[in-house]
Amino acid sequence: MNRSVVTIILLCGLGTFLLRWLPLWHARRAADRASTRAGRWRRLFEGVGPAAIAALLAVSLAGYFPQALAPARAAGLILALAAVAASKRWIGGIAWPTLVGALAYGVAMRWVAPALP
Amino acid sequence: MPDVIRALLRGLVASLSIAVGYLPIAFSFGLAAVEAGLSPNATLLISAAVFAGASQFLLIALLVSGAAWWTAVPTVLLMNARHLFYGPALVNRLPARTAPLPAPLLAFGLTDEVFATALSKVDRVPAAERETWLVGLQLGAYSAWLLGTWLGTRLSGRIDLLPDFARDALGFVLPALFLSLLLEIGVARWKMPILVAAASAAVLLAVLPAHHALALGIVAGALANAIARPRA
Numbered sequence: 001m002n003r004s005v006v007t008i009i010l011l012c013g014l015g016t017f018l019l020r021w022l023p024l025w026h027a028r029r030a031a032d033r034a035s036t037r038a039g040r041w042r043r044l045f046e047g048v049g050p051a052a053i054a055a056l057l058a059v060s061l062a063g064y065f066p067q068a069l070a071p072a073r074a075a076g077l078i079l080a081l082a083a084v085a086a087s088k089r090w091i092g093g094i095a096w097p098t099l100v101g102a103l104a105y106g107v108a109m110r111w112v113a114p115a116l117p
Numbered sequence: 118m119p120d121v122i123r124a125l126l127r128g129l130v131a132s133l134s135i136a137v138g139y140l141p142i143a144f145s146f147g148l149a150a151v152e153a154g155l156s157p158n159a160t161l162l163i164s165a166a167v168f169a170g171a172s173q174f175l176l177i178a179l180l181v182s183g184a185a186w187w188t189a190v191p192t193v194l195l196m197n198a199r200h201l202f203y204g205p206a207l208v209n210r211l212p213a214r215t216a217p218l219p220a221p222l223l224a225f226g227l228t229d230e231v232f233a234t235a236l237s238k239v240d241r242v243p244a245a246e247r248e249t250w251l252v253g254l255q256l257g258a259y260s261a262w263l264l265g266t267w268l269g270t271r272l273s274g275r276i277d278l279l280p281d282f283a284r285d286a287l288g289f290v291l292p293a294l295f296l297s298l299l300l301e302i303g304v305a306r307w308k309m310p311i312l313v314a315a316a317s318a319a320v321l322l323a324v325l326p327a328h329h330a331l332a333l334g335i336v337a338g339a340l341a342n343a344i345a346r347p348r349a
Contacts, residue, residue, distance in 0.1 A: 001159050008186045009159065012176060013166025015194040021224035024204025028220060044343035048206035049236030050299075050307035051314035051338025052199075056229055057295035058315040058334065059327050064292070080289055084296045094134035094234065094297045101293030106286025 076108035124246035128253020131238055135230045135254075136261035138294040141287035143262045146173055147269020153181045157270035164266040168259060169228060171328060172196040199332040202339070203232040210236070211251070212244040223248060226255030230294065237301040309345045314338025 027045075064077055084101035091097065143164060150160040155177060163173050172193045179189040204224055211223075235251055242250045279287075304311060318334030325333070 001156060001162070004186065005155075005159055005180055006162065008180060008184075008189045009162050009166055009176070011186060011190045012163075012172070012193040013168075015190060016167050016169050016172070016197045016200065017221070017225055019194065019197055019200045020204060020227040021221050022204075023201050024208060024224045024227070025220040027205035027208040028217070040343045042209065044339050045202075045206045045209055047307075047310040047339035047342025048202045048335060049233065050302055051310040051342065052202070052229065052335045053233045053236070053295055053298045053302065054311040054315040054338060055318040055331050055334030056233065057292060057299060058318040059322065059331050060292040060295055062319065062322050062327070080293065081296060084293050085300065088297055088300045094237070094294070094301055095137055097297040097300070098134055098137055098290060098294045101296065102286040102290045105289035105293070106282035106284075109285040110282035 072112075072114070073109075076105060076112060079108045079112065080105035120246060121249050124242070124249035125253040125256075127242065127246070128250040128255075129257040130253075131234065131250070132231075132254045132257025132261070134294060134297070135234055135258040138230060138290045139258060139261040140265040140268075141290055142170060143265025144269040144272075146170075146177075147266040147271075148273050149174065149269075150177045151270050151273040153177050155180060160270050161263070161266055164263055167193070168226060168262060169193075169197050169200070196328040199229075199328070199335055200227060202335060203227045207232065207235060207239075207251075210239045211247050218248045218252065223251055223255075226259050228258065231255055231258050233295070233298045237298050307342070310338035310342040313341035 061077075064073075080101050083104035084097045087100040088097040091100075146164065147157075147160055150163070150173075151157060155163075159180075163176055167173055167176065175196060176189065176193055179192060184192075204220075204227060207223075207227070211217075231254060235254060239247055239251070299311065314334045314337060317337040318330045321330035321333055
């Protein structure tokens with residue numbers, strides 16, 4: 001391996017690690033000093049989780065929208081999302097609904113969407 | 118069974134949903150990197166050292182184009198800047214312990230998916246086991262990421278052997294995972310940050326790259342939660 005390639009990879013790894021570690025380390029020290037944060041700051045950090053998942057979902061679905069404009073594609077997408085919601089309700093957990101949703105999308109794109117007008 | 122081992126195993130089991138999503142993406146990364154001209158060892162080093170999905174694909178392009186470190190490193194770090202929020206958000210859920218695990222151990226594997234899964238499940242883990250459980254969760258996700266990358270480097274050029282429906286299904290794993298996670302944490306309870314973050318990210322995608330839209334969507338959703346949610 002070329003030395004400059006290794007250097008870039010390791011610097012990217014170190015930088016990404018520091019982006020994750022330093023805020024966690026700082027927040028932990030702050031939590032030690034005062035066990036309860038001011039309400040608004042606490043709610044800000046509590047909101048990061050749901051906001052991150054929602055933003056990740058929006059961004060991951062965005063790539064499908066040029067295709068979803070076609071009715072058959074849109075039907076496949078809706079079917080797959082409905083399969084996730086239904087299996088979440090009936091089976092529960094995260095792994096199964098994820099698998100069922102992915103398989104539903106694969107099946108819908110291969111066999112259902114082509115059959116639609 | 119000692120509590121530490123049990124908590125670690127529970128974390129590993131909880132990581133299965135992430136592993137399902139990571140294997141195909143890491144596989145695609147390994148495949149793309151080798152086909153772009155990186156050696157299998159460099160490809161595995163990227164997954165082992167960086168462990169941050171989308172930015173690794175960007176790093177392939179930067180390395181293959183011969184970018185210098187002062188161009189490549191800030192570009193990758195800018196893309197990963199949203200990870201700054203994850204540690205502080207998780208610390209609230211990790212109760213103070215007399216002998217806490219070292220922070221680097223808890224932080225190394227805080228990817229988008231690990232963070233989202235931890236947030237949705239950590240409250241159901243006994244307080245004293247949460248840090249070890251988080252290490253197990255990260256370990257499972259990291260192992261799946263490395264395994265997927267390795268498989269991608271080994272099976273380069275053979276992706277066409279998969280049937281069409283399986284390739285489509287693999288491509289939809291991440292949206293399915295994120296929707297499952299959203300349903301797991303409770304849409305009704307968090308509707309304000311969810312609506313604001315999703316709408317902001319979707320609108321910003323029209324004018325910004327995905328990683329910037331994502332980071333700004335997270336900030337907008339968290340701010341909405343801070344401003345709008347009534348005090349407990």
